[in-house]
Every structure is written in C-alpha cells, then in structure tokens.
Amino acid sequence: MVRIGQLLISLESREIQLDSESLRIGSRAFDILELLIRAQGTLVSKDEIMRRVWPDTVVEENNLQVHVAALRKALGADRDLIKTVPGRGYRLMLAHEEAPLQHETAAGLLPCASIMLPAGVSALIGRQTLVAQVLGGLNAGRVVTLVGAGGIGKTRVALEVAGQATMRFPDGVVFVPLASVSNARFALEALAGALGIKLPAGRLSSDLIAAEIAGRRVLIVLDNCEHVIDAAAEMARAMTAVNPALCVLATSREALRIQDEVLYHVPSLDVPPDASLGDEILQTSAVQLFLARARTIDPCFSSDERSIFLTGLVCRRLDGIPLAIELAAARAAVLGIEVLVDHLDECFRILTGGFRGVLPRHQTLKAMLDWSYRLLDDTERTLLRWLGVFLNGFSFDAACHMVAAHGFSQTEILDALGGLVSKSLVIHDSGTVPSRYRLLATTRAYALQQLEDNGERKAAALAHAAWPVLAHQRTSGSIL
Numbered sequence: 346m347v348r349i350g351q352l353l354i355s356l357e358s359r360e361i362q363l364d365s366e367s368l369r370i371g372s373r374a375f376d377i378l379e380l381l382i383r384a385q386g387t388l389v390s391k392d393e394i395m396r397r398v399w400p401d402t403v404v405e406e407n408n409l410q411v412h413v414a415a416l417r418k419a420l421g422a423d424r425d426l427i428k429t430v431p432g433r434g435y436r437l438m439l440a441h442e443e444a445p446l447q448h449e450t451a452a453g454l455l456p457c458a459s460i461m462l463p464a465g466v467s468a469l470i471g472r473q474t475l476v477a478q479v480l481g482g483l484n485a486g487r488v489v490t491l492v493g494a495g496g497i498g499k500t501r502v503a504l505e506v507a508g509q510a511t512m513r514f515p516d517g518v519v520f521v522p523l524a525s526v527s528n529a530r531f532a533l534e535a536l537a538g539a540l541g542i543k544l545p546a547g548r549l550s551s552d553l554i555a556a557e558i559a560g561r562r563v564l565i566v567l568d569n570c571e572h573v574i575d576a577a578a579e580m581a582r583a584m585t586a587v588n589p590a591l592c593v594l595a596t597s598r599e600a601l602r603i604q605d606e607v608l609y610h611v612p613s614l615d616v617p618p619d620a621s622l623g624d625e626i627l628q629t630s631a632v633q634l635f636l637a638r639a640r641t642i643d644p645c646f647s648s649d650e651r652s653i654f655l656t657g658l659v660c661r662r663l664d665g666i667p668l669a670i671e672l673a674a675a676r677a678a679v680l681g682i683e684v685l686v687d688h689l690d691e692c693f694r695i696l697t698g699g700f701r702g703v704l705p706r707h708q709t710l711k712a713m714l715d716w717s718y719r720l721l722d723d724t725e726r727t728l729l730r731w732l733g734v735f736l737n738g739f740s741f742d743a744a745c746h747m748v749a750a751h752g753f754s755q756t757e758i759l760d761a762l763g764g765l766v767s768k769s770l771v772i773h774d775s776g777t778v779p780s781r782y783r784l785l786a787t788t789r790a791y792a793l794q795q796l797e798d799n800g801e802r803k804a805a806a807l808a809h810a811a812w813p814v815l816a817h818q819r820t821s822g823s824i825l
C-alpha cells in the first residue's frame with residue numbers, strides 16, 4: 346500500500362481507498378498514477394506518459410490533462426501533490442521530500458546502503474535448515490531462487506535469509522516487491538525505484554541499472570517473480586554479469602531458468618503423522634504456526650488434547666501450507682476448531698479474510714490460487730482442472746486419458762504437465778517408476794471448483810470412472 350495524501354493505494358490490486366471506502370478512477374488515470382508513484386518523485390515527461398499509457402495509439406495532449414485532472418480531483422485537498430512541470434510533464438511530491446532517502450557509504454552515494462526490508466514481519470517458525478542452506482547457496486552461487494507453491498513461505502524465508510546475510514553485503518540488502526508490479530513494463534522501474542536510481546523511465550534498461558550499481562556489494566531480493574519471469578530473469582542476469590560482488594535472491598512459483606541459478610525448493614511446513622498425539626503434534630512447525638496465529642486473535646485458544654489433535658488434523662489436510670494455515674487459524678480462533686474441521690471441505694468458502702494488512706493475493710485461499718491459475722496457458726489450465734479428479738496422484742498415462750476428449754497431442758500434454766510441475770501446481774514424486782504426480786489438497790479442491798465453474802465436472806467424473814477399467818487392461822501397472 347502506498348499513501349498519497351488521504352488516499353491509500355494498492356498497486357497490486359489497483360484499488361484506491363479514501364477513509365476505508367473504495368474510490369473509483371478510470372484505468373488510464375490509474376496507469377498515470379502508477380507511473381508517477383514508481384518515478385518516486387522524479388519528473389515523468391508527457392511523452393513518456395502518453396507512450397506508456399496509450400502504447401498503441403497517438404493521443405491528443407488534452408486527453409492526458411483530463412486524466413491528470415481526474416487524479417487531482419481524487420486527491421481532493423492534496424491535489425497539489427501532483428506538480429505540473431510546465432512544458433515538460435508531471436511529478437508526484439513525496440511525503441517527506443525534505444528527508445533524503447540516501448545514506449553515504451564507503452562505496453559512494455547508495456540509496457540502499459541500509460537494509461530495506463519490509464517491517465513488521467512476524468517471527469519465523471521452523472525452517473532453520475533451509476535458511477542455513479540458502480545462506481550457504483549465496484556463498485556458492487550468485488543467483489539463488491526459492492521456488493515453491495503459492496503461500497508456501499518463499500517470501501518469508503527470503504526475508505529471513507536477507508536479514509541474516511547483511512554482514513556479507515556491506516552496501517545493503519534491497520527488497521524489490523514485484524508482486525505489485527502489474528506487468529513486465531514496470532518491473533525495471535520497481536528495481537530502479539528500490540535502488541533509488543533516478544533515470545527517466547524511457548531510458549531504463551537492465552544493463553543501465555547494472556552499470557549504476559557496479560562494484561557495490563549488494564544483495565537484491567527479487568520477490569514474487571513468477572508473473573514477470575522473463576523480465577526478472579533478465580534483470581538478475583544483467584546485474585550479476587557485470588558485478589562479481591552482487592547477489593540476487595529471487596522468490597518465484599517458477600524458476601528463472603538462467604545459467605548458474607541455484608534452486609531451492611521450499612517445502613511445506615512439517616505436519617504431524619496420522620496417529621500422532623500430544624507433544625509429537627505440538628512439535629511440528631505447521632501446528633506451531635497455527636497456534637501462534639490463533640492465539641494472536643484469541644489468547645486463550647484451546648490447548649486441550651482434543652483441540653491439539655484437531656489442529657494437527659487441519660494442518661495435515663492443508664498440506665502444511667503456511668498461508669492456508671494462517672487463514673484457517675484466523676477462522677478457528679473465531680468459530681472454534683471443531684466447526685472449522687467440520688467445514689474444511691468448503692475450504693474456499695471458509696478460508697477467507699485473514700489478517701489485516703496482508704496482500705489482497707493472500708486474503709483468501711482462492712485469490713492465492715487464482716494468481717497461479719491466471720499465469721497458465723489454456724492447455725495447462727484444462728489439464729489442471731481435469732487432474733483435480735485424482736485423489737491419490739496419477740501417472741502420465743492417466744493424465745492423457747483424462748484429457749483425451751480435448752484432442753491434445755501427447756507432446757502438448759507433456760509440455761503442459763511439465764509446465765504445471767515447474768510452476769509448482771503439480772508435484773512430481775521422484776523415485777517412482779513410472780513417474781507419479783499429485784496435486785496438493787488445496788490445489789485439487791481449486792481444480793475441482795474450476796471444473797464445476799466450467800460445467801465439466803460430470804464429464805470429468807465419467808472419464809475418471811472409465812480409467813481404472815483401462816488401467817486393469819494395461820501391463821504398465823499404472824494405478825490411480
């Protein structure tokens with residue numbers, strides 16, 4: 346969220362709030378506002394705005410003036426925060442213009458010479474081994490990527506690693522939140538903005554930014570790269586190519602796929618095995634996260650044996666995904682754990698409304714999965730939906746059988762399945778022959794909901810029912 350005068354602006358969800366009420370402005374006006382915000386107080390020329398906001402059309406200048414007037418109207422008493430620079434363009438006054446953002450360092454004037462990490466992050470639960478491994482990875486490689494499913498905790502681990510790596514990067518640790526960048530065009534601006542580099546947006550390039558910070562011993566955290574993956578990969582490549590002292594730590598639902606990238610898969614938190622009891626349940630990180638979150642809302646959240654048992658069950662059914670666990674804990678604190686367990690099948694209806702201040706993408710389980718689903722191509726989406734019928738995983742043959750009616754070739758299905766695995770929506774259980782795949786329970790529930798919404802549920806159930814018969818007739822031994 347960015348505050349300008351009385352307005353609270355989310356670049357991620359493109360929403361504006363005034364006194365907790367949503368305020369509507371046109372999408373062009375919002376584009377202009379986003380450009381001005383990303384320019385961090387520097388001039389954005391009229392040409393630049395017109396080129397960026399109307400990329401395929403030549404527009405009259407008064408069009409621009411109309412939209413700027415609409416923005417000023419939305420700002421009300423703070424209308425003067427948008428300054429007209431006569432004959433040139435516009436700039437947004439920063440709230441603290443007189444307080445320079447920069448710090449002097451041995452390496453020169455570097456705006457990011459301190460740790461620029463989001464404040465107010467709650468304590469990390471578990472993950473000690475992974476954090477140590479990733480810190481080690483930053484010694485061995487220059488681009489380290491944390492990959493994993495949505496809400497699994499990639500950003501949280503990256504923040505921990507960045508916080509612990511500050512000694513190694515005396516010129517600073519810079520956090521670049523790409524989730525709020527609406528498209529690849531703005532990724533460079535986000536990076537330049539986070540580094541405090543002030544160049545006209547039209548002149549920005551990865552190489553230019555890399556040259557600006559040459560020689561600086563910096564760790565750059567590119568957070569949530571998946572929706573601007575090509576731009577993020579190019580930025581990481583360019584910055585590390587010319588600067589041997591710079592490292593990039595990226596988080597993404599998909600790998601950057603650049604040379605020498607060191608990948609770490611972020612797994613679910615530990616969940617208690619089926620028959621565990623008491624202390625064994627309490628020692629797992631998923632349960633500890635659940636209880637910590639529930640107790641921030643209800644400090645007396647039940648700790649009797651049955652409640653602990655049910656908490657373990659919920660964490661297991663949510664596959665140890667921290668975001669799902671946080672949403673569930675918030676519900677349980679209000680409704681009681683028994684009610685939550687009874688309604689967990691309707692996870693998309695009940696796992697909504699988490700903690701105040703979190704990203705819109707994290708406010709509901711559905712929004713978290715929508716974000717991944719939107720990034721798929723049509724074949725991947727179809728395959729994901731139809732794979733939702735498999736409760737205990739599936740083989741490649743079973744996947745082909747499910748989407749046979751769609752007329753995809755085997756190569757297309759291979760590509761789509763590979764795409765779903767690399768985008769962390771399908772898990773490949775390595776070590777089995779033939780290979781087996783599965784969906785996390787929440788992803789599966791999402792796929793089934795999508796089948797329903799597309800009117801395909803019945804056809805998928807019929808195709809699924811036909812599969813075991815075929816499987817029996819095969820010698821491959823594929824089982825569902």
Ligand SMILES: Nc1ncnc2c1ncn2[C@@H]1O[C@H](COP(=O)(O)OP(=O)(O)OP(=O)(O)O)[C@@H](O)[C@H]1O
Binds near residue numbers: 467497667671713
């Ligand atoms: N180990 C942990 N300890 C405490 N909180 C955690 C932990 N892991 C994750 N969380 C919390 O769970 C939520 C989701 O985590 P996070 O944002 O890191 O997920 P993500 O993998 O980056 O998701 P996305 O793919 O949507 O960006 C956050 O509120 C985060 O603070």
Ligand SMILES: [Mg+2]
Binds near residue numbers: 499500568569596
């Ligand atoms: Mg993240």
